Amino acid sequence: MKFNLSKWIYIFAIVFPVFTKAYVSIDVGKAYIRESQMAIQPLVLSGPSSKPALEAGATIFSIIKDNLSSSSYFKLIEQEAFLEKPGEKKLEPYPEDPDGFIWKNWQLLNADYLVLSGYSFEENKIQLHLYLYHVPLKRKIFQKKYIADMKLVEKLSHKMCNDIISALTKKPGIFLTxxxxxxxxxxxxxxxxxxxxxxxxxxxxxxxxxxxxxxxxxxxxxxxxxxxxxxxxxxxxxxxxxxxxxxxxxxxxxxxxxxxxxxxxxxxxxxxxxxxxxxxxxxxxxxxxxxxxxxxxxxxxxxxxxxxxxxxxxxxxxxxxxxxxxxxxxxxxxxxxxxxxxxxxxxxxxxxxxxxxxxxxxxxxxxxxxxxxxxxxxxxxxxxxxxxxxxxxxxxxxxxxxxxxxxxxxxxxxxxxxxxxxxxxxxxxxxxxxxxxxxxxxxxxxxxxxxxxxxxx
Missing domain, CATH: 2.120.10.30 (TolB, C-terminal domain)
Structure with missing residues (x-):
């Protein structure tokens, strides 16, 4: 019997593959790999703001950064270099969304991947949308929607990182082990x-x-x-x-x-x-x-x-x-x-x-x-x-x-x-x-x- 996190974290979206492996995925079969440049924006809160909600967003952001940087697949771009502030643009790109982020602002940073996420907080539950983009090809790699109890924010964060690793390497992530x-x-x-x-x-x-x-x-x-x-x-x-x-x-x-x-x-x-x-x-x-x-x-x-x-x-x-x-x-x-x-x-x-x-x-x-x-x-x-x-x-x-x-x-x-x-x-x-x-x-x-x-x- 495995411990099934899905008993507490419900995932309602499907991973949408929109790229070819030759261009986007990370080849883990090689003895050495180049660390890809990744930009991770802080989570954007929608709806009523509260101290527990803000703390949850900060916790998730911190865990995602720590996990993905420790994976040795990515070199994180410093937030101070970002040309778009958190919440300034929507989570999907322009022109699909008139208020969406601008691809060029991330290409100028030489970003390979962009992680954006937004969340809301209600009745001790967090609802979160995660987006992963390949910047050079202007492609969405996947998006997912998560709903979890606030007590399971840490496990949710590790699950998100596992999903990112799996999408890019076709191998399982270790962040819940x-x-x-x-x-x-x-x-x-x-x-x-x-x-x-x-x-x-x-x-x-x-x-x-x-x-x-x-x-x-x-x-x-x-x-x-x-x-x-x-x-x-x-x-x-x-x-x-x-x-x-x-x-x-x-x-x-x-x-x-x-x-x-x-x-x-x-x-x-x-x-x-x-x-x-x-x-x-x-x-x-x-x-x-x-x-x-x-x-x-x-x-x-x-x-x-x-x-x-x-x-x-x-x-x-x-x-x-x-x-x-x-x-x-x-x-x-x-x-x-x-x-x-x-x-x-x-x-x-x-x-x-x-x-x-x-x-x-x-x-x-x-x-x-x-x-x-x-x-x-x-x-x-x-x-x-x-x-x-x-x-x-x-x-x-x-x-x-x-x-x-x-x-x-x-x-x-x-x-x-x-x-x-x-x-x-x-x-x-x-x-x-x-x-x-x-x-x-x-x-x-x-x-x-x-x-x-x-x-x-």
Missing amino acids: KIVAVRTMTGSKKELFIMNWNGKNKKQISFHNSTVLSPSWSKDGRHIAYTSFLYRKSTKRRNASLILYDRSTKTRRILSKKEGAHLGSDFIPGGKHILLSLFLGRGYMDIAKMSLKDGSIKAITFGPNRSINVEPVAHPKGKNILFSSDRGGKIMIYSMDMNGKNIRPVTWHGSYNSTPDYSPDGKEVVFSSFSSGRFDIFIMNPDGSNLRRLTSFQKPNGKWANNESPSFAPDGRHIVFTSNRTGRNQLYIMNLLNFRTTRITTDMHNYKSPKWSPLLN
């Missing part, structure tokens, strides 16, 4: 936090007063699986148990009550099973498949020679499984069929490779690798070919930062990862089109194991 990560608490305790894609609105979702590890998202975004060291009265000790958290009901249940560590889970496409690493009674970690219905467990790996097999991640289409193992001496990344057969190594770089993650289309893999005294993020094809380094950061004191635990965004164009480049392990996101890196947490905590959600409506 979430990131879940482990965060340090007092002492040695760690709990699970969920936040917006940009690190804002952090909320604690685990309260075990213990240590939490290895979160993962279900494919529909409703559930999060993670490990926590829970105290068991029967044994009078803590056990690393696998827990399933339901975001819709805010409830949780233990997936397996068996003794032994349960670590590093990943949901298998189809939603009926989950991969995990656990002790199967042989004194070392193996990978198994667990039924989410009855908790039954079936081993997939069997050593060999007391080797560890951890961090399983399923191919987005269920083709195979990547995992980390020391079966060759050093911990490297291996691939195997869904039934555990046909195991083969896919990495040889450095002395320690871990935390693999598939891109949403299954065509690339990111992972952490330790070499030259530090961890960095690398990307490769699933068979290990076309290996490229993504991170390398030297601190002011001359030491190299550790960059670890990468996770793909559902658009396949961004990753989130941890880095201690400022002293503490904080969260960063990287745009894979231009490698621009942005820090999204700025606090005194340490973060581990971030996981980017699937698309959330």
Whole structure:
């Protein structure tokens, strides 16, 4: 079950394609893209003015600017350079509207795209009209009408940005997605936090007063699986148990009550099973498949020679499984069929490779690798070919930062990862089109194991 924003935000207009891809859309398949010049006018309020209405318009305008500038697709033109003031002209162009905006006023600014919007406010609801134009060709790309509760202004803003990105790139926007990560608490305790894609609105979702590890998202975004060291009265000790958290009901249940560590889970496409690493009674970690219905467990790996097999991640289409193992001496990344057969190594770089993650289309893999005294993020094809380094950061004191635990965004164009480049392990996101890196947490905590959600409506 996906969280459906359309329950609260009603969209009554259709996207009208009025241009050809060769001239207007942004080609995200290229390794590098030119940032398009975009002008975004502040929202124009029609009807009665009030403080809540003006604040809502300012909030939407601010979020749209922040989101679209952070996308790395656009360079925003400064508002001071605009030749038309907000509200001075109508939202559609002259001569279609006698009082409409003048194309030349935006062409003189070398604008590629123009975003105009107007809204009204009544009975705690906002009604908004959004227009996106391609200035050089004097074309309307699309227009949409939104109606939303005032309490959902922030979500509405992200939805608008997703629509703009989708219209121009034919790819989904990430502005309604979430990131879940482990965060340090007092002492040695760690709990699970969920936040917006940009690190804002952090909320604690685990309260075990213990240590939490290895979160993962279900494919529909409703559930999060993670490990926590829970105290068991029967044994009078803590056990690393696998827990399933339901975001819709805010409830949780233990997936397996068996003794032994349960670590590093990943949901298998189809939603009926989950991969995990656990002790199967042989004194070392193996990978198994667990039924989410009855908790039954079936081993997939069997050593060999007391080797560890951890961090399983399923191919987005269920083709195979990547995992980390020391079966060759050093911990490297291996691939195997869904039934555990046909195991083969896919990495040889450095002395320690871990935390693999598939891109949403299954065509690339990111992972952490330790070499030259530090961890960095690398990307490769699933068979290990076309290996490229993504991170390398030297601190002011001359030491190299550790960059670890990468996770793909559902658009396949961004990753989130941890880095201690400022002293503490904080969260960063990287745009894979231009490698621009942005820090999204700025606090005194340490973060581990971030996981980017699937698309959330």
